[in-house]
Amino acid sequence: MNFPFPIRQECPPGACVCDRDALLADPAADPRILKLTKEEEKRLVARLENIASLEDLRLMQQRIHAQLGIVIQITPSDNEVRTSRGISIQLEDAPGLCRKTRTALPAAIRRGFDNKPEIVYALLNERDLLSGT
Template identity: 60%
Template sequence: MTMAPATRQPCPPGACICERERLHAVPDADLRILRLTRDEEKRLLERLENVDSLDDLRRLQQRIFDQLGLRVEVTPGSSTVRSMRGIAIHLDALPGLCRKTRQAIPAAIRRGLEKNPQVAYRLLDAHDLLGG
């Protein structure tokens, strides 16, 4: 007998904008995002906070997309980058992605960049903002 993978518990009605019901209404919807349980989310956030290189961050972005179907873009902001707030972190709108998770992922990436500013410098350099 095959066990179904664990799925995230639904948010209380009216407390979230995850539109989880939309996923179940479409027969061929991508349900990978529902595999992000609260325990898995904690592990993901911890991993994002402990990123140690730009390549590591890029690998994590790719794994998030491969495993959850969620595209995370991390780029320098359109104006001058003076702090980690100037780094633009964008998550694609994805039905089933909890509001709290939608806020926690960018916050964890920013904390990781603050802990290891060399990653932020490599990100800026990759976009030729440091004139290298």
């Protein structure tokens, strides 16, 4: 299959569960995820580490979904949240999503939370967890 954009190189055999070959073989599959080359992933990780506000984070989530088809769910725990580790960051499973990307994007978002703790407060306030303070 020929693509008008550069695609991600395949992972070493047995090192990943991305199922890239099945994605390339299926003509009905969504190939947008393959646009995320290793260089582009580094740029995306750097951008996520430098998020400035909750609105910026939500915009990045929308852009990642629109351009790559990756859905990122960010939800605070129903219990007490003491640090940014109490916030769940999940990527929905998608064919072609590399194992390293599955861990790199949430880690970058957490580093962004550590750099700007006010984003965590805004995220908690969005669910009215801090409305009384």
